[in-house]
Amino acid sequence: MRLHRNLVFATADALAEIFNEGAYADKVIEKTLKRDKRWGARDRSFIAETTYDIVRWKRLYAEIAEVKEPFSRENLFRLFTVWATLRGIKLPDWPQFENTPTRRIKGKFDSLSKIRKYRESIPDWLDEKGKKELGEQLWEKEIAALNKQAPVVIRANTLKISVAELQQKLQKEEIETKRIKNYPEALELVERSNIFRTEAFKNGFFEVQDASSQLVAHFLEVEPGMRVVDTCAGAGGKTLHLAALMQNKGQIIATDIYGNKLKELKRRARRAGAHNIDPRTIDSTKVIKKLYGTADRVLIDAPCSGLGVLSRNPDAKWKLQPEFLESLRNTQFEILEKYSRILKPGGKMVYATCSVLPSENKEQVDRFLNSENGKDFKLSKDKTILSSETGYDGFYMALLEKDS
Numbered sequence: 001m002r003l004h005r006n007l008v009f010a011t012a013d014a015l016a017e018i019f020n021e022g023a024y025a026d027k028v029i030e031k032t033l034k035r036d037k038r039w040g041a042r043d044r045s046f047i048a049e050t051t052y053d054i055v056r057w058k059r060l061y062a063e064i065a066e067v068k069e070p071f072s073r074e075n076l077f078r079l080f081t082v083w084a085t086l087r088g089i090k091l092p093d094w095p096q097f098e099n100t101p102t103r104r105i106k107g108k109f110d111s112l113s114k115i116r117k118y119r120e121s122i123p124d125w126l127d128e129k130g131k132k133e134l135g136e137q138l139w140e141k142e143i144a145a146l147n148k149q150a151p152v153v154i155r156a157n158t159l160k161i162s163v164a165e166l167q168q169k170l171q172k173e174e175i176e177t178k179r180i181k182n183y184p185e186a187l188e189l190v191e192r193s194n195i196f197r198t199e200a201f202k203n204g205f206f207e208v209q210d211a212s213s214q215l216v217a218h219f220l221e222v223e224p225g226m227r228v229v230d231t232c233a234g235a236g237g238k239t240l241h242l243a244a245l246m247q248n249k250g251q252i253i254a255t256d257i258y259g260n261k262l263k264e265l266k267r268r269a270r271r272a273g274a275h276n277i278d279p280r281t282i283d284s285t286k287v288i289k290k291l292y293g294t295a296d297r298v299l300i301d302a303p304c305s306g307l308g309v310l311s312r313n314p315d316a317k318w319k320l321q322p323e324f325l326e327s328l329r330n331t332q333f334e335i336l337e338k339y340s341r342i343l344k345p346g347g348k349m350v351y352a353t354c355s356v357l358p359s360e361n362k363e364q365v366d367r368f369l370n371s372e373n374g375k376d377f378k379l380s381k382d383k384t385i386l387s388s389e390t391g392y393d394g395f396y397m398a399l400l401e402k403d404s
């Protein structure tokens, strides 16, 4: 691979914003890629993938390069040097790469790789937390899996097209995909590419949605004609799936505390041809109270640490703080406690997170079942999806039934 100056410099600029200014990696990359219209698909993927890689391995690379935050421009190039050296990429003779200590970089990599928090490039507290909650062996496997680049998975929008037809249409646009066993609407891309540019996407034939996330709507056992409340709908990844499973029949009330996310949901629903969604911003306690006792199904796709989606969002490793995890647990419990009241007697509810930590998952469900409001509920089934077992995101989902 030959390194191009403007691409490497763009990567360094992106890293400066992410590391030194605390900006979100996905937003910075999106903005950076708009900088030069002449960049082709390869250039763009170089910037995106290299930036994500260096974000993912920040702690390990900083330790090897012996640099500390905030990173000066020179030190950002040192991180880049470590990245290139460990991948066997030949460095050009630019002043930034003079006197690169190749052997020393490789030697330090070998010795630091013996210690998990460096090898997996995670903060001390996260290593402790993962070990405590999952046990040494499982944590070791899970964090290694969460450090791998995530595959791109899409969900066929069965309101408009079958999975088989979508696969053919994409093939005509030179995008190879494969079916995934036991994930009925999923297709995995054989090679990464910018699928948002395809006609199939513009026509609303699919959404990008990880395979594990595609299990959640099925878990809720919805049927056409039901009244469903998706309480933490966000931009609607699961709402759109629910609409498809309900064949556009019945009603889905999609709530969230952020109106701008629901705006995006509306836009996506239009493209997908989903007509049974009623978005409502939670701007007072009345919004939820009005719904008490009215729904056949409730989905609580709760705000969580996002540890299960680290492969997609590696900067969460550096943004998450232990205190935040503590306060999240209270939010999750409050949400469960309040939003479960939306259900009719005999109705069903799913509590889901994209976390693999029991403290955000089964422990929250147990706490709810032991609470005053939870005593009318039974746990029908639950499932923890580990990235180390499936290769997709880490997730948790529990199906709870309310007594009739």
Ligand SMILES: C[S@@+](CC[C@H](N)C(=O)[O-])C[C@H]1O[C@@H](n2cnc3c(N)ncnc32)[C@H](O)[C@@H]1O
Pocket: 231, 232, 233, 234, 235, 236, 237, 238, 239, 255, 256, 257, 258, 261, 282, 301, 302, 303, 304, 335
């Ligand atoms: C895991 S995300 C939801 C993702 C979304 N369901 C999807 O599939 O695309 C959690 C959502 O909960 C919302 N949220 C946070 N606190 C909330 C609350 N108290 N009530 C309702 N929604 C909340 C966040 O804004 C966020 O959109």
